[in-house]
Amino acid sequence: MSALSVAVEHRQGAFRLDAAFETPGGVTALFGRSGSGKTTLVNLIGGLIRPDRGRIVLDGETLVDTGARRFVPPHRRRIGYVFQDSRLFPHLSVRANLLFGRRLARASDGIGFDDVIDLLGIAPLLGRRPNGLSGGERQRVAIGRALLARPRLLLMDEPLAALDETRKAEILPFLERLRDAARVPIVYVSHALPEVTRLADRMVVLEEGRVVASGPVDAVTARLDVSTLRGARQAGAVLSATVEGHDPAFALTRLATRAGPLDLPLLDRPVGASLRILVSARDITLSLRRPEGTSALNILAGTVAEIGPSADADPMVELRLDCAGASLVARLTRRSLAELALRPGLPVYAAVKSVALLD
Template sequence: MLELALRHRFPGPGGFLLDADFASPTPGVTAVFGPSGCGKSTLLQAVAGLLRPDAGRVALDGEVLLDTAAGIAVPAEKRRCGVVFQDARLFPHLSVRTNLLYGLRRSPRGLPGPGLEEVVDLLGIAPLLPRRPAALSGGERQRVALGRALLSRPRLLLLDEPLAALDAPRRAEVLPYLARVRDRFRLPMLLVTHALDEVDRLADHLVLMEAGRVLAAGTVEALSARTDLPLLAGRRDAGVVLACAVLDHDAARGLTRLGFPGGELRVPLRDEPVGTALRVRVRARDVSVATEEPRGLSVQNALPAELEAIEPAAPHEAMLRLRVGGAVLLARVTGDAVARLGLRPGVKVWALVKSVAFAGTPNPPAAG
C-alpha cells in the first residue's frame, strides 16, 4: 500500500496550498489525474524526497519514508524511487549506454533486479546504445530515461507526465513500452498525467486532483462511471471504462465478441486470442438510447438497460446513467431527446453502443 498525506503551502501572491490525502494498492499503477497546476507534480516530488512538505506522511508497504510529526525524512537517494521526468534529463555528453549504466551504478549492491541486456531488449533501444541524447527523438529519449530508472532497481517508479512533451506519434510509440514495464516488473508506479488515454492504458487506481486537493480515488472503472465528477464527466470524451475478455472471433463477419459484467459487445475483428483481457472505453457520445427494442440498425450492440439517473451536462444536453447488468454505461443526449422520449429514472431502455475505444494496442515486439 502506498499511503500519502501531504500539506504544503507555497507563499507569495500566487500562493498555492497542496492538501492531499490518499492510499492506493501495490503493486500496480496509480494515476494522479487533473488539470495543469493542480499539484500533481508537487505531490510526486514530495514522494521522491525532492520536496520537503510543511507537514505530511508517506509510507510504502509499511515502511515510512516521511513523517514530519515523528521527525522522519528518509533522504531522496535512499528512498529507492526511480523518477522519469517530462524532459528525460539524460546526460547530454554521455552515450545512451553510459546513461543507462549510470542508473545501474546507482542501484544498491547485491540487490536483484533487471540487468542492462534485459532492459535494452524490453524497451527496444539496442540500436540507440552508441548515440548521444541529442541524436534521439523525444520518444527515444523517454525510453532511455525509463531504462535508466529501471536499472537503478527502484521499489517505486515515479512518472511525472513522461509523455506530455511528445507529439501524438511519439506518445503512441512510448505508451506500449510503459505498459510492458508494468506487466514485466509489477512495480508500484505513480503516474502523473492529464491524458485520459494514459489512464485507460496503464492505470489500475485513479486519483483525481483539483486545486491541490483530492476529489476522489478508486479504480479506473468505478470513477469513470460517476456522473458527479465534472473533471471526468464534463469532458467531451467522457465515458466508462469496461474490463472485458475476448469470447470468440467470427472471421467471416469480421467481428470479435467481448464479454463484460453487463453482457457482450461486438467489435471489429481483433488479433488477441480468446480469453485475453482487454479494457475498453465506451464514450458517452457514442451511446444512444431507444425506448423500444430496435430493429434494422447498422449498430451491432443494443443492450437492455435501466435508466438510473439523468444529470445535466453541457447546455441543452443531459448525461444518462444506464444500468446494464452488473455494469454502468453513460449516454450523452440532448435535452430535447429526454423530453421527447419521456425519459425518467427507472424506465427500461435499450443502450445502443456505436463504437468503443480500446485502451492501447498490443505491446511492441522486443528488439531482436
C-alpha cells in the same frame, strides 16, 4: 507490490495542496487539469519537497511523518523518477546513461540490464548520444535508467506531455510492456484521459489541490460528479473484456463484458484473451424499447442509475447506466432527456456505436 499511503498538506504561495490516497500497487494515475497539484504531490512522494504536514508510507516504511519529525531524503527512498523532459546526460552515450542508473542501485534484486534493453527496445540506441535521439527514444532511455536503479516505486511526471502524437503512439506500447512485465509499482501523472484509461489500474483525480475521486479506473471514469472527467472530450466508461470468439465471415470479434456482449471489427487476439475497452459517452444512444430494423450491432439493456447536473446554458447532460452491474456513461441533449422522460430506475436500451481498444 509496494503499497503506498499518502496524506499530506502543503502550501506554495497561494496554492494549497490537501490530498490523501492509498494504492496497493500496479499503475496509479494522478489525473487532473494543469495546476491541480499533480506534480506537487508526486514531488512530495519522491522527496523533492518536504510537506508542511503529513505522512507518506511506502511498503511499510514511513518516508515522511511531520509529527514525528521524520523525513527520509530522496536518495534513500529507492524511488525512480521520470520527468517530462528526459534529463539524460548529453555527454554520455545511451549505454553510459543506463549504467549510471545501475550504479545508483541500492539493492541486488530487480530487473537486469539486458532485461531493460529488451523490454524497452533500445538495443540499437546504446552507442548513440541523447541529442541524436527522438523524443520518444529519449524517454525510453530515461525510463530504463530509472528502472536500473532498481526502485521499489517509479514516479512518472507526464512523460508523454512533450511528445507529438506520433511519438506518443511510439512509446505507449513500451509503457504497457513496462506495466505488465517489470512489476514495479508506478505513480503516473497525466492530464490526458486516453493515457490514463489505457495504462492505469487505479486513478486519483485532483481538483484545485484536493482529491475529488479515487479508486479503480472503471469505477472512477463512470462518475458523473467529477467535473475534470466530464469535461474531457474522450469521457466515457472503461470495461474489462474477454475475447469470446471470432467470426471471420463478417470480420468480427465478439467480446464478453459484464455489461453484455459486444461485437468489434476483427481483432488479432486469441479466444480467452483479456483486454480493456473504452465506451465513449458520445457513442451511446438511448431508447425506451429495444431497437429493431437498425444497423447497430451492439445493444445493451440497462437501467438509468443517475442523471448528472447540467447548467441551463448547456444543451447536454450525462447519465450513468447500470448494465448488469457494470456502469456506462451516455451523453445526450437535455431535450432528449425530457422527451424520453428519463429518470433513475427507468429501463433503457443503449446502442453502442463504437468502442476504443485500450490494451
